[in-house]
Amino acid sequence: MEKTRSYTARTENELKFDFTDFDTLHEDEWDEKSIGRLDEPMWDKRYDYEARLITEAILYKHNIKTVLELGSGPGILSQKIQKDNPNLTYHLVDKEYAKKYFDDNNFEGKMFVKDLSTGFDTSGLLDNYDLIITNDFLEHVLNPSGIARATYDITHKDSKWLVSNPNWRMGHQYVYRGLFDFDNLVYFMHVHGFSIMDCFASSLKIAPLEQIKKAAPKLASESQLPDSMLDSWNHYMLFKRREIEKYGTRN
Numbered sequence: 001m002e003k004t005r006s007y008t009a010r011t012e013n014e015l016k017f018d019f020t021d022f023d024t025l026h027e028d029e030w031d032e033k034s035i036g037r038l039d040e041p042m043w044d045k046r047y048d049y050e051a052r053l054i055t056e057a058i059l060y061k062h063n064i065k066t067v068l069e070l071g072s073g074p075g076i077l078s079q080k081i082q083k084d085n086p087n088l089t090y091h092l093v094d095k096e097y098a099k100k101y102f103d104d105n106n107f108e109g110k111m112f113v114k115d116l117s118t119g120f121d122t123s124g125l126l127d128n129y130d131l132i133i134t135n136d137f138l139e140h141v142l143n144p145s146g147i148a149r150a151t152y153d154i155t156h157k158d159s160k161w162l163v164s165n166p167n168w169r170m171g172h173q174y175v176y177r178g179l180f181d182f183d184n185l186v187y188f189m190h191v192h193g194f195s196i197m198d199c200f201a202s203s204l205k206i207a208p209l210e211q212i213k214k215a216a217p218k219l220a221s222e223s224q225l226p227d228s229m230l231d232s233w234n235h236y237m238l239f240k241r242r243e244i245e246k247y248g249t250r251n
């Protein structure tokens with residue numbers, strides 16, 4: 001460890017970046033140079049798995065008719081979901097090049113270009129949605145609280161929110177390291193008006209579970225994380241909306 005460093009690091013990635021390097025501030029995501037990942041079979045399988053999970057565990061169970069996906073990328077997951085659920089109203093928000101791919105491929109649904117790096121201007125969207133999806137998105141933005149606050153205002157009492165975020169053990173890089181530890185994210189969502197209902201592992205594993213348990217055991221901030229999700233590439237967490245008082249509970 002460098003003598004001058006004054007913080008701990010869980011992964012090498014935490015030593016590499018300043019916030020100006022974060023993708024969220026750059027317009028070139030999903031341009032010709034970075035779009036290639038969509039052709040990788042691993043990603044296609046991942047979206048297949050996610051579409052099945054969302055369809056079976058959420059859409060069918062909770063009578064979902066309207067969906068908003070934030071930080072959707074070019075929309076591959078949305079097409080897989082709509083293939084099996086053609087009557088959904090499906091809206092997506094991402095950056096310019098993601099929309100270009102979406103439009104060039106005549107994808108179903110409607111994509112909006114908005115800058116979500118520090119907040120979320122909801123103009124042009126529906127008054128509310130039955131389901132919000134943020135699939136590996138919240139950990140990228142500089143103001144997740146701003147996103148969560150605005151999102152609350154476009155949900156109704158029965159809305160659900162599926163938050164997926166990478167297991168920190170895979171070396172992902174975060175603006176707010178620790179916020180996405182399982183218990184902390186449950187707390188973050190709670191104070192923004194959403195209670196956890198369920199959680200799911202991904203189809204991809206980081207490494208054998210025994211190896212993970214030794215090399216990167218559970219943290220105190222992961223007490224609620226099911227053991228079976230310790231080696232899961234992603235953590236999928238389903239939240240339901242709860243009523244919060246406009247002026248909180250300060251009185």
Ligand SMILES: C[S@@+](CC[C@H](N)C(=O)[O-])C[C@H]1O[C@@H](n2cnc3c(N)ncnc32)[C@H](O)[C@@H]1O
Nearest residue numbers: 024029071072073094095114115116117135136
């Ligand atoms: C890790 S990718 C996830 C993409 C997709 N949900 C998936 O699972 O493949 C994060 C996404 O958030 C989008 N994003 C990041 N910062 C953004 C911003 N400031 N405004 C709009 N979208 C943003 C990126 O363009 C990208 O599509």
